[in-house]
Structure formats: structure tokens, C-alpha cells
């Protein structure tokens with residue numbers, strides 16, 4: 001399988017375990033790898049034959065603006081479910097970082113893989 005990428009996407013959302021975190025928006029940083037076969041899109045030079053990274057980036061921004069979770073785990077799991085369902089993505093790897101959450105760390109967060117990744121024939 002080939003991959004369509006979105007890297008270092010900033011997503012504003014209400015997220016956190018603590019009371020003070022539920023009164024404000026914080027910025028998460030997201031890396032996403034999505035498996036697909038890019039050959040049909042390349043053959044026709046047509047964006048409607050592939051995973052449109054611009055449209056998916058907008059969907060992620062909308063998800064962040066409309067959802068509220070305590071854990072980055074929950075955000076990652078629900079977002080992965082949503083994207084796989086809406087865009088028929090067979091496999092994805094999602095890395096979600098919460099910069100500044102632990103001041104001594106460069107970033108903290110989670111990385112998940114969901115679905116089945118097949119070899120390109």
C-alpha cells in the first residue's frame with residue numbers, strides 16, 4: 001500500500017484531565033499516515049480518486065472544534081474511527097502530541113495504528 005501523509009497539523013480543541021483545561025482551547029499536533037493505492041489517482045491525475053489531504057485536514061479541524069475529551073487517547077481513538085469510516089481508509093497510523101503538557105518534555109502524546117496494511121502488488 002502507498003501512503004498519503006499529513007504532518008504537523010495543528011488542531012485546536014478542548015482537552016484535558018484537569019478542571020482548568022476544560023475552560024480553554026489547547027493545540028494538539030497531529031501526524032497521520034493513511035494507506036491507499038495512489039495509482040488510480042495518478043493514472044487519471046484526479047484528486048477524487050485518492051485521499052484528499054486538504055479535505056481530511058479540514059475534517060480534523062472540525063472534529064477538534066466540535067469534540068471535547070479528557071484524554072489524548074480518546075481523541076486519537078475517536079478520530080481514527082471517524083476518518084476510517086468516512087474515508088474508507090484500510091489502515092492508518094496517527095501520532096497525536098500535546099506540546100507543553102509536560103514542560104520538561106519536548107512533547108507527550110500517543111501513537112496508534114488501526115486497520116490492516118496490505119502490500120502493494
Ligand SMILES: Nc1nc2c(c(=O)[nH]1)N=C([C@H](O)[C@@H](O)CO)CN2
Nearest residue numbers: 015016017018070071072073101102
Ligand atoms: N496518558 C495520558 N496521560 C495524561 C493525559 C492524557 O491525555 N493521557 N492528560 C493529562 C493532562 O490533561 C495534562 O495533559 C495536563 O497537563 C495528564 N496525563
